[in-house]
Amino acid sequence: KIQDSKFHIAGPSNGGIAAFHVAAANPQYFLSVTAFPGYMWEPSPTRLQAISKMCVYMYVGELDEYMWHGEMKKEAEFLRAKGTVAHYTVEKGQPHRLETLAGANAVRLFENFEETKRGCNK
Numbered sequence: 001k002i003q004d005s006k007f008h009i010a011g012p013s014n015g016g017i018a019a020f021h022v023a024a025a026n027p028q029y030f031l032s033v034t035a036f037p038g039y040m041w042e043p044s045p046t047r048l049q050a051i052s053k054m055c056v057y058m059y060v061g062e063l064d065e066y067m068w069h070g071e072m073k074k075e076a077e078f079l080r081a082k083g084t085v086a087h088y089t090v091e092k093g094q095p096h097r098l099e100t101l102a103g104a105n106a107v108r109l110f111e112n113f114e115e116t117k118r119g120c121n122k
Contacts, residue, residue, distance in 0.1 A: 003031055008113050010034035013096065016058075017041045024050040031055065032116045034109060036101050037064060039072045048078055055120040056086040057112045059101060061094030068096075085120045087112075 009030050011019040016038015023033040024040065024047040032055040039058065040047055056079055058072045069090065076088035091100045101108055 003113070003117065006031045008032045008034065008116065010036070010057075010109060011038060012036050012098070013038060020051065021047070023054060024048075027051060027054065032057065032112060032120065034112055035059070035072075036098050036109070037061065037068050037072065037096065039068060039075050043075060048075065049082070052079060052082045052084045053120060054084070055112065055116045056084060057109075058086070058088045059091055059098060060089075061091050061096055061098055063094060064096045066096055 007030050009019045009023050010016075010033070012035075016035025017040070019033050019035055020038060020040040023030045027050045030051075033051055034057040036059040040051075056076065058076055060068050060072050073088050076086040079086035091098050094100055099105070
């Protein structure tokens with residue numbers, strides 16, 4: 001989706017990791033980054049700073065077998081400390097593949113785009 005000549009980037013699992021890296025490498029093109037689940041693999045302060053003006057949405061399953069919870073939470077906390085609108089949500093009872101965000105439930109992801117219109121910095 002294009003808004004103000006910028007995109008919203010999103011992806012599941014490795015696609016979520018890729019979304020973070022593409023957004024960090026090209027921050028001028030993106031308003032938000034959403035991972036369900038995903039995080040910035042091997043983050044650096046420079047990469048995290050690059051996405052700090054975007055809205056960031058991170059979803060992980062409570063039962064995620066890859067245990068991405070810790071790294072995702074840490075990155076969300078770092079970004080919030082920088083003044084970024086960074087959401088970290090644990091989906092109850094869900095494994096790595098989030099059924100709570102699939103099919104008709106994907107509307108929740110599109111709601112993030114609408115939320116982005118209200119601004120991404122505190």
